[in-house]
Amino acid sequence: MYRNSNWWVNVFIKWITRYHMSENNRVCIIGGTGFLGYHALVEFIDHGWETTVIGLPSSERSLNFPPEVKVILKDIETLTDYDLLALMRGHTALIYAAGMDDRSIPHKPAYPKFFHENVENPIRVLKLAREAGVKRAVIFGSYFVHFDRLWPEMKLAQHHPYIRSRVEQEKAVLSLAGMDVDVLELPYVFGSLPIDGWKPLWLPLIKYLYRSPIILFTPGGAACVSARTVAAAAYKTIVNGRAGNCYPINQENLTWEQLLNSLTRVRGLRKRVISLPKWIVEICMYSISILHYLQGKEGGLDPRYFTGLQTANTFVDPSPSQNRLGYEMKDLDEAFRDTVEACGLKKGD
Numbered sequence: 001m002y003r004n005s006n007w008w009v010n011v012f013i014k015w016i017t018r019y020h021m022s023e024n025n026r027v028c029i030i031g032g033t034g035f036l037g038y039h040a041l042v043e044f045i046d047h048g049w050e051t052t053v054i055g056l057p058s059s060e061r062s063l064n065f066p067p068e069v070k071v072i073l074k075d076i077e078t079l080t081d082y083d084l085l086a087l088m089r090g091h092t093a094l095i096y097a098a099g100m101d102d103r104s105i106p107h108k109p110a111y112p113k114f115f116h117e118n119v120e121n122p123i124r125v126l127k128l129a130r131e132a133g134v135k136r137a138v139i140f141g142s143y144f145v146h147f148d149r150l151w152p153e154m155k156l157a158q159h160h161p162y163i164r165s166r167v168e169q170e171k172a173v174l175s176l177a178g179m180d181v182d183v184l185e186l187p188y189v190f191g192s193l194p195i196d197g198w199k200p201l202w203l204p205l206i207k208y209l210y211r212s213p214i215i216l217f218t219p220g221g222a223a224c225v226s227a228r229t230v231a232a233a234a235y236k237t238i239v240n241g242r243a244g245n246c247y248p249i250n251q252e253n254l255t256w257e258q259l260l261n262s263l264t265r266v267r268g269l270r271k272r273v274i275s276l277p278k279w280i281v282e283i284c285m286y287s288i289s290i291l292h293y294l295q296g297k298e299g300g301l302d303p304r305y306f307t308g309l310q311t312a313n314t315f316v317d318p319s320p321s322q323n324r325l326g327y328e329m330k331d332l333d334e335a336f337r338d339t340v341e342a343c344g345l346k347k348g349d
Contacts, residue, residue: 025239026050028091028134031098032127033063035200036140036186036195036230040095041069043231054087065194066165076121081128088132091236096122096139099131099169102162102300103201110298114165123172130179131298138237139173140230142166143156143185143223146248147314154308162300170246180243184233187250187316190335191227192342206343208273209264214282219275220311221255223248223318226335236327247325253315258269266340282307307340 027044031037033055044051045066053065057073065071072087076098079087088094100117104110126137144163148156157164167205173181192200200206209215233249254262257273262270285303292299301309322329 002053014079019055025093026052027095028052028054028088028129029095029097030054030241031056031096031140033043033058033073034097035191036189036227037095038063038193039191039227039231040066040097040234041065043209043228043235044095045069047235049093052087052091062235063193076125077349080126084125085128085132088129088134091129091132092135094126094129094137095133095234095238096124096125096137099140100162100165100300101201102142102144104162105123105292105297105299105330108298109161110300111161111164113144114161115168118162118165118169119172122169123176126173126176126179126181130176135180135241136238136241136242137173137179137181138234139169139181139183140234141169141183141246143187143248143250143314143316144309145170145246146185146316147309155305156309159305161298165300174244174246180241182237182241182243183246183257184230184237185246186230187223187225187248187314189225189227189230190332190339196255197344202338202339203343206263206340206345209260210267210269210345213271215260215273216276217260217273218281218307218311219256219278221253221315222311223250223252223314223316224254224259224332225249225251226330226332228335229331229332232330233321233325236325240325242324247321248316249321250316250318251329252318255313262336263340266337278311280305281311286312305337 025048027049029037029041030053032041032053037055041051041053052070052072054072054076056075074082098121100114106113121176122139129137144156145166148163148167157167170183173183203328229251237247242298260273261270288303
């Protein structure tokens, strides 16, 4: 006649658990006005999370955030510990989508600048987040660290300030006690931002592809992923990730020729791609390093030692991370199309 006499208790437990989950599903995204941070924001909103964005102020940007998103347009370096701590209170998760890009070419010496941006800043934020009661955090890192582990003979961290900073970043954030932290090791990312006038970092390459009748490029290949897939992986890492892990994220492994053809096919073109001999690539790279020397600058990726990495197949098996985290692959072809369209090339380019 009666079901299990404790059925109502089970119903109550499920209700109260769901209530508290909805109350506590709050994420703070550092760098949420940037390319990857914005896509992470959209993903968390789609899953019903309350979201706070902390991003760089810029009069050129006009992202239309949903009204329920709390937006703080401040450089985290200008915020006191007290202010940053207050902003992160009440959140259960943190996405750190800020840092110094591998394409940066600061004045010599470069490493202290990369170390500050990619190690000191996230550690400061994580320590304050821990004090604020944040339980889970995801750092957007680099898949170059994956290859530093895989190919120790290349001494990538030793030769490249950017890669060294990302290696040190992983060591620092994963050793932080009292908080569950994971790192997403990201490859080459494609997509766009819904901002008038915004240009992707791929703009110089896209211009070259569409304005040159024949494409001269390096041999090798790379792992490629859409920004929406990165966002999906970030969300699932917060939900399903195991603390203290590095997850190499990938969607598709493409040779450079395949990738370049994917980008030109957006406008119905197919151009001949000629792979340069490695020795010519090395001469070009050394020429760039001489220019940097004369300018008193130093790249995050040292051209003298980058040829080996650039001409290798830096491929990653996407299945282990995807199977472990359970994220959905978002359309990469659409991301290629969005990347090209965001470059704003005029008709005939």
